Amino acid sequence: MKNREIAELLYETADIMEFQQIEWKPRAYRRAAQNIENLGEDIEKVYERKEKKGLTEIPGIGEAIADHIAEYLETGKVKKFEDLKGKAPSGTTELMEIRGLGAKKTKRLADELKIKTVSDLKAAVNAHRIRRLEGFGERSEENIARALRNYEKSHSRMALGKALPLAEEIIFVLKTSLKTSLKTELGSKTPKIDLSKLIYTGSLRRLKETIGDIDILAEAEGEQVGKVMDAFVSLPAVGQVVSKGNTRSSVILKEGPEVDLRVVPPESYGAALQYFTGSKEHNIELRNIAQREGYKLSEYGLYEKASGKHVAGKSEEEVYRKLGLEYIVPELRENRGEIKAAIKKTLPKLIDAGDLRGDFHLHTDYSEGRASLETMVKKAETIGYEYIAVTDHSRSQRIAHGMEIDTLKAQWDEIEKLSKRFRMKILRGSEVEILKDGSLDYPDEVLKKLDIVVGAVHSGFSSTEREMTGRIVTALENRHLDILAHPSGKLLGKREAYAADFGTVFETAAANGKVMEINSQPSRLDLNDELILRAKEYGLKFCISTDSHSVSDLASMRYGLGQARRGWLEKEDVVNTYPYSRLKEVFKKLRD
């Protein structure tokens, strides 16, 4: 799959063009790159099937870019891009990633100070050569120095599972601080701040698998604004204040990530929430619609273009309705067809947290889990689940204390005993290793006694695409396998997905009635939204599982649920929303 590769190439080319002060083209290139990332289909396959014509059918790709992509797929490079790159200094695109440095400044640094790489920049900062440049000055130099330190510390994205609790914590502390300061001015006549309106927005609200920075929105007016901003920049977690204004302030936390706070008045709250939730691509599309309909849309509201009259903005729902659209939930706002669906009123009714009735992937201290079987069962029952599957590792997973057959049977005995004491159905499961040759890690007579077999790959990540695809396909053709766990094998920020032809994997899975897991572990989120969208095309069913290794992990469900919603899944697509009585339709070996 070369989608990401090609998108990266287009983004890089856009940066270089911008550096060379070429107008408009960078925008076209970025838009094309974005659409390739969101394609949900292998671009190579598109090209094989329909050649260049297929490429130009992708939005944002016309004749010229289609030719470049074709050239890349045929030869592995694009002559025009190579030439372009040859004319720009080698470190250009990297320098432009540093906060505060865009195309113009990078160009001036290169032209006037011969700064071409990050280390050139560092040297220039240390020698105070930047402040002598016309239009730069001492402050600019200090800011570049700080941005440089930040860039080196972390220019990677944070996992959703880390960012979300962090944002919740910040909001909680900010609310507490504001409550206290509001109380101390008892008797003041200024309107109170509605603290329920203090929420996180941005990619976090869209539950994207990784987060660049944390965006927070608050509602306040008049002198209250200053109070919110003051409370925000003086939070204990703040390491550095980047900017502070009347509508926006920006800080960098000691922990690393940047947090932006925007404050808007009540009549604009909905428009601002919509705007800051993004995505950027979704918003641009929305503004285009607004323009066509004779409106102007900004974070302050929807305005009639002719009269300048404010016609919507109090709530998000109002903004969408006024534009003739069904309300679109944050998880769908990626410009992946949701706007067209909202116009036609054919948006999916997404799966909700309340729909989930069980969990098909969890570990106990029989293998690498940290809690006992009984503790896990007890906690799952408190959540209100109707069933769970206990899926400890199979025998060849030595590192994870994989279970020999005798131990597995002992676990079945304990499950039997516990079943008498708990209302919830406890299923005999196993996370069975898919071995190098695609066979499963227990003999058939053991597998057939399991209620649920969750197959997983944990080794041989550097296999070729052919080997890995063959291995998984063989496993999917095994009648004992029910669920394919963490199908892509990626670890966020640590390990790429293994090379496998997911088209073939999904096709085989669909033909054999297998279920695809959406693994909710914060470090995995696998399948992610893009692969879910692809898998759904093949008519596959999914399950959202936590892969819990401790009691607290059971709460990770919300991250997997987020990916499912981003992947347009409805209740019916996800088998752990089915009542137990219906599960037999999916898992044939299930006992009554």
Add this chain to the structure above:
DNA sequence: GCCGTTTTCGGCCCGACTGTTTTCAGTCG
């Protein structure tokens, strides 16, 4: 370079903050 209920040319989202600039350009989201 792309696109079209403004349709084959002429647009291309919009507003806030910073710094050094005395009226605005650059950058960001």
